[in-house]
Amino acid sequence: MVLDLKLRTQLDIPLEAGIISPDRLAGLTESEIARVPLIHGNRKKSLGDFFDISGTCDGEIRLVGDFTKVKSVGSGMTGGRIIIEGNSGMHLGCAMSGGEIAVEGDAGDWTGAEMSGGRIVIKGNAGHMVGGAYRGGHMGLQGGEIIVHGNTGNEAGNSMRNGLIVIMGNSGDFTGANMFSGTIIVFGELGIRTGASMKRGSIISMRHADLLPTFTYSCFYHPSFLRLYLRRLRDMGISIDDAQIEGGYHRWCGDSMELNRGEVLLFSGSPGS
Amino acid sequence: MVNKTNPENPIPENPIIKNATCTFCGCVCDDVDLTVDTEAKRIIKAKGACAIGKAWFLEHGVEDRPQALIDGCHASMDEAVEEASQILANAHYPLIYGLSDTTTEAQRQVVGIADIIGGTIDTTSSVCHGPSGMAFQGVGESTATLGEIKNRADLVIFWGANPAESHPRHFARYSVTPKGRDIPNRKKDRTIVMVDVRRTPSTKASDIFLQVKHGSDFEVLWTLRALVRGRKVDPAIEARCGVPLAELEDLAERMKKCRYGVMFFGMGLTMTRGRHFNTSALMSLGTDLNKHTHFVVIAMRGHGNVTGADSVLSWQTGYPFGVNFSLGYPRFNPGEFTSVDLLSRGEADAAMIVASDPASNMPKAAIERLQNIPVIALDPKTTATTKLARVSFTTAPYGISTGGTVYRMDNVPIPLRKALDSPFPSDETVIRAIRKRVTELTADREPITGDLSAKVPA
Ligand code: SF4
Numbered sequence: 001m002v003l004d005l006k007l008r009t010q011l012d013i014p015l016e017a018g019i020i021s022p023d024r025l026a027g028l029t030e031s032e033i034a035r036v037p038l039i040h041g042n043r044k045k046s047l048g049d050f051f052d053i054s055g056t057c058d059g060e061i062r063l064v065g066d067f068t069k070v071k072s073v074g075s076g077m078t079g080g081r082i083i084i085e086g087n088s089g090m091h092l093g094c095a096m097s098g099g100e101i102a103v104e105g106d107a108g109d110w111t112g113a114e115m116s117g118g119r120i121v122i123k124g125n126a127g128h129m130v131g132g133a134y135r136g137g138h139m140g141l142q143g144g145e146i147i148v149h150g151n152t153g154n155e156a157g158n159s160m161r162n163g164l165i166v167i168m169g170n171s172g173d174f175t176g177a178n179m180f181s182g183t184i185i186v187f188g189e190l191g192i193r194t195g196a197s198m199k200r201g202s203i204i205s206m207r208h209a210d211l212l213p214t215f216t217y218s219c220f221y222h223p224s225f226l227r228l229y230l231r232r233l234r235d236m237g238i239s240i241d242d243a244q245i246e247g248g249y250h251r252w253c254g255d256s257m258e259l260n261r262g263e264v265l266l267f268s269g270s271p272g273s
Numbered sequence: 274m275v276n277k278t279n280p281e282n283p284i285p286e287n288p289i290i291k292n293a294t295c296t297f298c299g300c301v302c303d304d305v306d307l308t309v310d311t312e313a314k315r316i317i318k319a320k321g322a323c324a325i326g327k328a329w330f331l332e333h334g335v336e337d338r339p340q341a342l343i344d345g346c347h348a349s350m351d352e353a354v355e356e357a358s359q360i361l362a363n364a365h366y367p368l369i370y371g372l373s374d375t376t377t378e379a380q381r382q383v384v385g386i387a388d389i390i391g392g393t394i395d396t397t398s399s400v401c402h403g404p405s406g407m408a409f410q411g412v413g414e415s416t417a418t419l420g421e422i423k424n425r426a427d428l429v430i431f432w433g434a435n436p437a438e439s440h441p442r443h444f445a446r447y448s449v450t451p452k453g454r455d456i457p458n459r460k461k462d463r464t465i466v467m468v469d470v471r472r473t474p475s476t477k478a479s480d481i482f483l484q485v486k487h488g489s490d491f492e493v494l495w496t497l498r499a500l501v502r503g504r505k506v507d508p509a510i511e512a513r514c515g516v517p518l519a520e521l522e523d524l525a526e527r528m529k530k531c532r533y534g535v536m537f538f539g540m541g542l543t544m545t546r547g548r549h550f551n552t553s554a555l556m557s558l559g560t561d562l563n564k565h566t567h568f569v570v571i572a573m574r575g576h577g578n579v580t581g582a583d584s585v586l587s588w589q590t591g592y593p594f595g596v597n598f599s600l601g602y603p604r605f606n607p608g609e610f611t612s613v614d615l616l617s618r619g620e621a622d623a624a625m626i627v628a629s630d631p632a633s634n635m636p637k638a639a640i641e642r643l644q645n646i647p648v649i650a651l652d653p654k655t656t657a658t659t660k661l662a663r664v665s666f667t668t669a670p671y672g673i674s675t676g677g678t679v680y681r682m683d684n685v686p687i688p689l690r691k692a693l694d695s696p697f698p699s700d701e702t703v704i705r706a707i708r709k710r711v712t713e714l715t716a717d718r719e720p721i722t723g724d725l726s727a728k729v730p731a
Contacts, residue, residue, distance in 0.1 A: 012619055013366040016600065041365030041622070042391030042599040044719055069620070090609060109608060128608065135605060136410050174550060193491060196550060210513070213496050213506045257498055257557075 003033070003057035007065030009050055013041040014089065018072035020047075022080025022099065025057040033057075068108065074101050077118070090127070093120045096144070109153065110134070115163075116142040121149075128153030128172065131165045141165065141182060147238070154191065157184045160201070166233060176203045179262065183229065198255050198262035206244060206267045215254030215264060222248050223265060243269070286311065293690045295322050296374070296577030296672040297329040298440045299682035300447075305330070307692045316673070316692055323441035330673065335695055338655065338667045348664075354703070357625070357649040357664045358710035364623035364647075366599065367392035370612045371629030373579035375651075376677025376689065379701040380578070380585040383627055386708050389715055391599045393621070396582040397629055398594040399611040404543045405572045406583060406593035407607060408552035415559055417535070417569040418683045419446070424453035425567075428531035430466040432555060433490065433541020434573045437475040440682075443573075448537070449478050455532070464527065468493070469541055483524070486515035491547040493521065494554035500525035501561050529565040539573040549607075574682040577672070581680035601721040616642040625649040625707075628671075628700060632657035651700050666703050669695035677701070 003025060016039035019025070025033055033056075034048030047053065059080040067073065067084055072091040074082045079099040084092075087105035094110055097117040109127035112120045113134060126148045131141035132155050141160035148165075154172035157165045160182045170188035177193070179201040190209040204226060227245050234240045249265040290307040307330060308318035319330040341353035348356070361367055369387050372380050373396055387394035398406060408414070422429070429448050436443040444450055449465055456462040467479040470487045485493050493514050499506050500522055508518045528534055536559060542551045555570060562568035574580045583593040590596045592605035595612075608614055612631065615621050616639035623646055632640055633656065643661060650662035653670040669675050674695035678686050 013622060014620055039600060039721060042367075042721065043365055044721055135407060135607065173547070177550070193547065193550065196491075196495070213492065213510050213513075214499050214504070256504055257495065257502075 001055045001058050002060045002062050004052075004054045004062050004064065005047070006052040006054075007050060007063070007067065007070070008052055010066075011050075011069035014069045014071050015040050015050065016072060017070045018075040018091075020061065020063070020070070020073045020082070021075065021077040022057055022059050022061055022082070023077050025061065026059065026080070027057070029056060030054065071108075074099070077101075079118075087124070088122075093118070096120075098144075106150070107148070111148075112141060112144070112146045114140055114142070115144050115146075117144040119145045119147070121147045123149050125150035125169065126152045126156075128155055129158055130156040130167075131160055131163070132156070132158035133160075133178075139180065147233075147236075151188065157182065157203075160184075164229070166238070168238065176201065176262075179203075185229065185233075195255055195262055195264055197258050199259040200261045202263050202265060204249070204265045204267075209264070209266060211252055211264060212255065214256040215252045216256070218251045218253045218263075220248055220250050220268065222246075223251075226265070287317070290690055290692045293319075293692055294672055294679065294687055295319075295326040295329065296679055296689065297326050298577065299574035299580060300440045300442055301577060301679055301681040301687050302326065302442055302446065303687050309692050314693060325441060330692075333653065333670045333673045333693075335674075335693065336654070336667070338697075340667055340697060342659075342662075342665045344663060350666075350698070350703075350706075353664050353666060354706045354710055357666075357707050358714055360623050360647045360649060360663065361386065361390050361392070361625060361707070362711050362714035364390065364392070366615075366621055367623040367625070368612060368615055368621035369394045369625045369627065370631060371397060371627040372582040373397040373576035374628035374671065375578065375700040376671050376675065376679060377578065377581040377585055377686070378677050379627070379671075379699065379704055380582050381589060382701060382704040382708055383625075384586060384589045386625075386704065386711055387596070388598050388603075389708070389711055391601065391721065393595070393597040393599070393610050393612075393615060394586065394590075395596070395610065395612040395615075396586065396594045397576060397579055398583055399607065400544075400613060400635070401540055401575055401579070402543050402572050402583075403594055403607055403611065404549035405538075405552045407549040408556050409593075411549070412553045412556050412560065414556050415563060415569050416571055416683070418685055419448075419571075419681065420685075422535050422569070422571070423447045423451050423456075425455050425533040426453075426535045427456060427462055428464050428466070428527060428534040430468065430528075430534070430536045431475065431479075431573075432468045432536055432538040433470075433543075433545070434537055434539025435469070435473040435475045435541075436537075436539075436573065437473065437478065439539070439575065440573060444478055448535075464531070466524065466527075481524070483516050483520060486513070488546045489514040490542055490545060490551050491554055494551065494558055496521050497525050497528070498554070498558050498561055501529060501558065501565070528562055528568070531566055531568075534562065534566060534568040536568070536570045537573050538570065540575075543572075571683055578679035580682050580684055581678070581686070584680055584684060599721070613639050616640075621646060623647045623649075625651075626658050626662070627651045627704070628668075630656040630658045632661050651703055653697070667697045668700045668703060669697045671700065675699040675701075 063084045070089045074093040077096045082101045084103045090108040094113040101120045106124035107122045107126040112131045133140035139161045141163045143163045145164045151169035157176045159178040161180045162182045165184045167186045173191035177196045179198045181201045185204045252264045294303040305322045306320040315334040466481045468483045559570040590603035595610040597610040648662040650659040650665040659665040672689040
């Protein structure tokens with residue numbers, strides 16, 4: 001059965017709601033769920049104070065309403081599914097290791113921060129630090145996939161260690177800064193200073209981009225791994241041009257301030273050029 | 274001359290306070306001699322201070338202001354403390370902001386209040402040198418005191434700073450013209466470099482001026498890092514930065530060859546596109562240079578004791594600004610718990626502003642939120658913030674009517690000397706009273722600790 005949580009009130013003060021996750025709510029009755037504690041500002045409240053609850057959770061939770069001020073939904077989840085029919089708030093799916101989160105609207109900052117597995121799909125835009133590391137943290141995304149159909153803010157994939165971030169729209173500045181490994185694919189415009197301090201990993205852009213002076217041009221080629229990635233995205237219903245799959249990419253490597261083993265691939269337009 | 278009203282106990286009529294401390298800017302000059310006119314209750318001379326320091330001392334007389342106001346009406350101290358405490362104790366997401374123009378002693382009491390009420394505490398750092406704090410955390414800094422710099426530094430670089438206007442005695446006391454132990458010939462023994470997007474009144478003190486394009490600091494710093502490491506850089510960089518590669522190569526060489534280098538950096542670096550990446554790049558460059566010579570970096574902190582605010586928050590909570598206690602333990606997350614963000618998103622439901630005037634310098638959305646929530650303000654003067662406040666306290670100006678400690682921009686604590694008696698209490702006194710009352714009011718609040726997993730309470 002699907003657990004439906006409908007946000008009843010208009011929130012100003014944020015809710016700390018890491019508790020909203022299939023792991024934590026599975027198997028509880030409606031009245032038990034209503035008594036599950038969460039934090040509203042600096043007070044302990046319960047789920048029933050804010051949500052209309054119907055059904056029980058056997059792995060799937062549907063959230064209805066504007067969740068912009070509801071933080072940490074799905075944080076640390078290991079499996080199951082959360083569907084948000086509206087916008088989501090900060091820290092969505094942070095540190096999750098499995099399962100799936102789908103958001104119909106926009107997502108906030110730190111979406112999928114430090115996650116290690118599972119998938120997050122955002123239909124709208126997402127904020128800053130998508131799949132990033134927290135300040136003082138060592139590693140961002142360590143596995144799993146984040147797919148954003150709209151734009152993202154700055155520092156997408158900051159310090160990511162593995163996994164995939166796909167941005168169909170534009171990304172902000174410092175995309176993939178400090179990244180250790182993993183893949184970021186941006187279909188729209190890249191912001192400036194892409195890959196600053198990156199050690200390894202791949203950042204792919206379908207448009208031209210100016211890179212930092214510490215990146216050097218290495219070659220033009222047809223990366224075979226990228227075909228696999230793009231075909232898989234196509235299978236997931238994302239529209240990908242044949243030219244992008246078959247085409248050639250200019251490879252830049254950097255950041256020479258670090259290991260210089262990262263790469264930025266810029267799509268060149270046509271297959272043979 | 275003797276005091277005519279009390280011949281038994283003569284005190285000089287216009288006493289001079291020697292070596293008083295100016296708290297107007299981060300230089301915190303502690304060599305100012307103040308002459309006090311006891312009858313007019315004013316400071317009439319501030320020997321040794323710069324023009325803005327003088328203005329600071331001379332304009333602070335004992336003002337004819339009510340001690341406290343509630344909703345614009347005169348109130349007693351006790352009434353105002355009660356009202357303020359009720360606001361803070363009843364709030365669900367209170368914000369405490371400011372702290373840069375008060376003593377360290379007051380600052381530590383304020384941190385206590387934030388902890389007790391489960392609020393967010395943030396300093397003016399979040400709108401000036403917050404990115405420097407983030408860079409300290411991210412990449413670390415190698416630093417020194419201003420005294421050491423005066424005595425040793427032969428290459429002095431100012432990046433995005435204009436001390437001639439913001440820190441007028443910086444050049445003369447520490448960085449350009451003073452005689453130092455290893456710098457006997459003053460300016461002749463130092464090379465002064467300025468990096469900025471435009472010429473400023475500071476520029477004329479420099480031997481080398483690099484005018485970089487707006488928003489290209491990160492690229493310039495990154496190029497310098499590459500050059501210092503001996504990497505080749507494409508001369509096309511000039512188009513992006515506005516500075517020929519040869520000039521950057523020259524600077525990189527000077528940096529490597531100097532005996533002791535320092536980079537002072539200001540808000541031209543911290544508050545432009547790239548923010549904490551800019552400061553991280555500068556600090557990383559400093560670290561790289563330590564492979565070749567001795568190099569340090571220092572933030573040109575503005576307000577008198579903003580450095581103290583960072584220090585107090587750091588030693589009490591572990592983080593320098595933007596700290597939230599709503600879960601019962603400190604959390605640091607710039608962007609989430611920084612005041613402008615918290616207010617602009619309409620989240621804070623009450624605010625206490627200590628010695629700062631956000632209502633005149635924050636973005637519009639943040640000010641609008643301040644207008645719609647109960648605000649408590651502590652300030653020696655009437656400001657836009659005290660005007661919109663539900664409860665406002667008039668406090669004694671620090672360093673003029675109170676003693677205490679402030680931190681200079683290089684983290685050296687400096688004692689204040691009181692010059693004028695004030696009928697108003699110090700920030701610390703008011704804050705201690707609020708803290709005491711808030712503690713009583715929140716005594717039976719259920720603590721937010723322990724397990725927040727889905728264990729259903731029986
Ligand atoms: S330089 Fe700053 S601290 Fe020194 S006197 Fe001037 S304003 Fe005061």
